[in-house]
Amino acid sequence: MVKQVWIARDHSACSGCRRCKLACSMHHEGWMWPEASRVRVFMPFPGLEVAHLCVQCQDYPCVNACPVQALSTDSYGAVAVDREKCTSCGACIRACPGTVPFLHPGDNKATICDLCGGEPKCVEVCTEAGYNALTIVNEGPSVHRKLYSRDPVEVARDLAIKFFGEKGEEVIE
Amino acid sequence: MPGGYAGKWLDVDLSKEKIADINFPYETLEQYFGGRGMATKILWDRVGKRWSKLDALSPENPLIFATGPMTGIYPGARICVSGKSPVSNGVVGSTAATELAVELRGAGYDGVIFTGKAKTPVYLQVTDYGAELKDASHLWGLDGEKTLIRLNKEVRAHLAKKKPGLGLWKEPGSMYIGPAGENMVKHAAVMAKICHAAGYGGYGALMGSKNLKAVAAKSRGALPKVDAPEAVKLLWRKAHRDCMTNTTFRRWGTGHLGYSVGAETSSEPVRNWQDEWHDEKSMGVPRYMDRYWVKVKWSDFNCTTGCMKVSCIKAGRWKGDITDVPDYELQAYCGTNLGIFDPGDNIHISTLMDKLGHSGINCPNTMGYAAELFQRGILTEKDMGFKLEWGDTEAFDRLAHMMAHREGIGDVLAEGTYRAALKIAEMKGLKPEALLKYAMHVKGIEVGAHGTRSDKDYTHDMCYAASVQGGDHTSTAVDGYTDMSGALFFDCAVYCTFTSRGPSQQLQFDFAKAVTGFPLTIERWRRVNGPRIITLQKALLLMGGPDVTWEPLKDDENPSRFYDPLPSGPYKGKTTDRERVDIRTQAYFDTLGWDERGVPKKETLVRLGLADLEPVMAKYRI
Numbered sequence: 001m002v003k004q005v006w007i008a009r010d011h012s013a014c015s016g017c018r019r020c021k022l023a024c025s026m027h028h029e030g031w032m033w034p035e036a037s038r039v040r041v042f043m044p045f046p047g048l049e050v051a052h053l054c055v056q057c058q059d060y061p062c063v064n065a066c067p068v069q070a071l072s073t074d075s076y077g078a079v080a081v082d083r084e085k086c087t088s089c090g091a092c093i094r095a096c097p098g099t100v101p102f103l104h105p106g107d108n109k110a111t112i113c114d115l116c117g118g119e120p121k122c123v124e125v126c127t128e129a130g131y132n133a134l135t136i137v138n139e140g141p142s143v144h145r146k147l148y149s150r151d152p153v154e155v156a157r158d159l160a161i162k163f164f165g166e167k168g169e170e171v172i173e
Numbered sequence: 174m175p176g177g178y179a180g181k182w183l184d185v186d187l188s189k190e191k192i193a194d195i196n197f198p199y200e201t202l203e204q205y206f207g208g209r210g211m212a213t214k215i216l217w218d219r220v221g222k223r224w225s226k227l228d229a230l231s232p233e234n235p236l237i238f239a240t241g242p243m244t245g246i247y248p249g250a251r252i253c254v255s256g257k258s259p260v261s262n263g264v265v266g267s268t269a270a271t272e273l274a275v276e277l278r279g280a281g282y283d284g285v286i287f288t289g290k291a292k293t294p295v296y297l298q299v300t301d302y303g304a305e306l307k308d309a310s311h312l313w314g315l316d317g318e319k320t321l322i323r324l325n326k327e328v329r330a331h332l333a334k335k336k337p338g339l340g341l342w343k344e345p346g347s348m349y350i351g352p353a354g355e356n357m358v359k360h361a362a363v364m365a366k367i368c369h370a371a372g373y374g375g376y377g378a379l380m381g382s383k384n385l386k387a388v389a390a391k392s393r394g395a396l397p398k399v400d401a402p403e404a405v406k407l408l409w410r411k412a413h414r415d416c417m418t419n420t421t422f423r424r425w426g427t428g429h430l431g432y433s434v435g436a437e438t439s440s441e442p443v444r445n446w447q448d449e450w451h452d453e454k455s456m457g458v459p460r461y462m463d464r465y466w467v468k469v470k471w472s473d474f475n476c477t478t479g480c481m482k483v484s485c486i487k488a489g490r491w492k493g494d495i496t497d498v499p500d501y502e503l504q505a506y507c508g509t510n511l512g513i514f515d516p517g518d519n520i521h522i523s524t525l526m527d528k529l530g531h532s533g534i535n536c537p538n539t540m541g542y543a544a545e546l547f548q549r550g551i552l553t554e555k556d557m558g559f560k561l562e563w564g565d566t567e568a569f570d571r572l573a574h575m576m577a578h579r580e581g582i583g584d585v586l587a588e589g590t591y592r593a594a595l596k597i598a599e600m601k602g603l604k605p606e607a608l609l610k611y612a613m614h615v616k617g618i619e620v621g622a623h624g625t626r627s628d629k630d631y632t633h634d635m636c637y638a639a640s641v642q643g644g645d646h647t648s649t650a651v652d653g654y655t656d657m658s659g660a661l662f663f664d665c666a667v668y669c670t671f672t673s674r675g676p677s678q679q680l681q682f683d684f685a686k687a688v689t690g691f692p693l694t695i696e697r698w699r700r701v702n703g704p705r706i707i708t709l710q711k712a713l714l715l716m717g718g719p720d721v722t723w724e725p726l727k728d729d730e731n732p733s734r735f736y737d738p739l740p741s742g743p744y745k746g747k748t749t750d751r752e753r754v755d756i757r758t759q760a761y762f763d764t765l766g767w768d769e770r771g772v773p774k775k776e777t778l779v780r781l782g783l784a785d786l787e788p789v790m791a792k793y794r795i
Contacts, residue, residue: 033395102340105393167493
């Protein structure tokens with residue numbers, strides 16, 4: 001049995017360097033393509049940087065929502081997209097509690113983190129830089145992955161209060 | 174098309190509301206590269222011999238946002254803002270870190286050139302679906318923070334409506350002006366990310382004169398293709414590893430200097446440079462870090478040096494202020510230079526600069542100047558409307574607002590230190606020299622917060638005096654040779670000063686070559702590319718005008734106070750060495766092929782392919 005990996009995220013530790021996006025796109029696309037990266041960093045207000053990527057929900061609502069069975073799970077627990085089958089209908093995007101999947105800016109097909117075959121490049125560069133906003137963990141039974149699938153702007157609203165106190169209520173419209 | 178270029182530029186005529194795509198030939202890109210180099214070339218091509226007669230705040234003056242071929246690819250993405258400077262009447266390449274640079278390149282653009290003037294306030298929105306001018310009347314008058322909050326919401330909502338179903342749309346990258354830019358405060362900044370500024374040069378005023386509130390871009394395209402991608406990927410990893418060796422910057426940014434540049438190197442402005450030494454331990458970095466820093470590791474796009482830290486005041490009278498570190502320059506200018514030695518007060522003035530869209534170096538230089546005139550009884554309570562005492566944060570807060578809105582004495586001071594000195598002399602019936610002796614500027618550009626008197630800082634003798642960018646501390650004159658492959662190079666390639674530290678210069682040039690495929694070398698930049706750009710900048714600075722021109726050699730000079738002895742501290746009595754300034758200025762000119770008055774020689778112009786400048790430059794030679 002292949003060991004499952006999970007990427008834990010600590011949003012307050014994110015520097016906003018976006019190297020995760022560059023590393024991801026260099027691995028999957030062969031070149032620096034920030035918006036084709038499977039991890040995208042939102043910044044609704046400076047200082048509030050939120051890495052947005054698939055959490056591998058235990059019940060995989062995206063996989064279940066796909067009307068053409070283009071989505072499946074692999075042995076690492078990642079969602080795999082069959083780009084031949086995908087019709088770009090967007091059902092997976094709508095089914096995701098955090099609206100994580102997106103249609104690729106190149107081929108317009110559903111695009112979701114594949115955990116890089118168990119060695120995620122985003123984590124590699126984040127760890128290398130000592131930020132540890134994204135880290136690999138061996139999850140215990142109490143971690144409910146799906147709780148982490150959230151709209152990045154909503155995450156940023158929470159971070160705003162954590163960082164800026166009352167003022168945090170004013171910085172995102 | 175060489176590697177590293179998106180290929181197109183946006184040419185926006187604000188008067189006619191026309192937007193066109195343009196491009197530049199291979200030879201121009203190879204010679205001028207991008208950023209400051211391209212901006213200078215575009216300015217000469219578009220304005221040319223009319224330069225001296227062109228009012229920098231007239232619609233014809235181009236306002237340029239320029240990326241370079243390495244922007245976003247090499248660590249530390251930035252953008253260069255330029256035009257004929259309303260401050261120096263020459264050209265300044267003023268850079269700031271912003272995702273706007275990356276978003277523009279993703280949309281297929283290396284830069285934007287604005288000419289003309291919009292009838293009513295507008296902003297430019299660039300997306301994969303085209304560039305359009307949008308009404309900005311609801312943004313006009315808003316401070317920087319509110320402008321950014323609105324822009325993020327608006328552009329995101331626009332795209333979500335235009336292209337729903339693709340997934341979540343991210344916020345745009347943007348630059349904007351605050352009230353200071355809108356009201357054409359001469360040294361106003363073009364702002365980004367609430368606290369990042371293209372400060373030197375006064376391009377916020379130029380933007381305001383065009384009724385242009387902001388530029389925002391959101392794209393989904395890749396960064397431009399490069400000549401040797403596999404080499405670039407390897408060099409990228411190496412460059413980042415080298416950046417990460419900058420543990421001082423990563424931990425404290427330049428924030429550790431607010432104490433040490435005063436206490437140790439004795440080169441920090443204190444009370445408008447009446448002193449450069451202080452031993453105020455309240456300015457120590459732990460006081461900032463322990464009380465105010467909410468994020469210590471904060472970076473801009475593709476940066477692991479991360480010199481910025483997010484500061485927030487959560488209690489007390491300045492509650493709700495958010496800015497960065499402040500970095501050293503703003504610790505000094507929004508702190509010690511105003512006699513302010515309290516970190517919270519320092520953060521407040523820095524935040525105010527950001528919100529009002531003032532340059533956090535240049536505006537408080539002028540405020541410090543005003544405070545010294547008040548100290549000397551030249552400006553009175555009657556002139557000011559209030560007392561302007563050193564260390565009175567509320568008074569400086571009030572003055573910053575008055576300058577941004579050009580109210581009362583603020584209207585005079587909004588002209589910048591040099592021009593304000595001349596105006597006040599006229600108001601008071603005094604000789605200009607009586608007031609210029611306290612004016613801390615070079616070529617109208619207020620000097621950065623590194624003095625030359627102790628000679629213990631990186632700034633020496635003629636580094637401001639001989640520079641084509643005057644008081645700008647980010648690009649100083651060194652020897653006319655090594656500096657050509659330093660700040661000038663990365664202002665053209667457009668990446669950050671602080672990601673140029675760590676990686677070797679050879680690595681940076683290997684990177685540049687792998688990106689572009691140009692046959693460039695360090696030596697060629699030092700001998701040909703660099704001198705070509707600096708010589709063109711020098712020519713345009715000499716032409717100056719129409720309100721102010723700088724006399725060759727006579728105005729290649731430090732503020733006179735730099736020749737007064739330091740009044741206290743470990744280097745008490747030291748002054749900038751007059752003889753050394755003269756010798757090194759001549760050596761600098763000579764190395765660059767300029768005559769003894771700093772006018773480029775004919776053979777130099779011919780050698781650098783700038784022969785079309787000769788008829789103009791001939792007039793400046795004796």
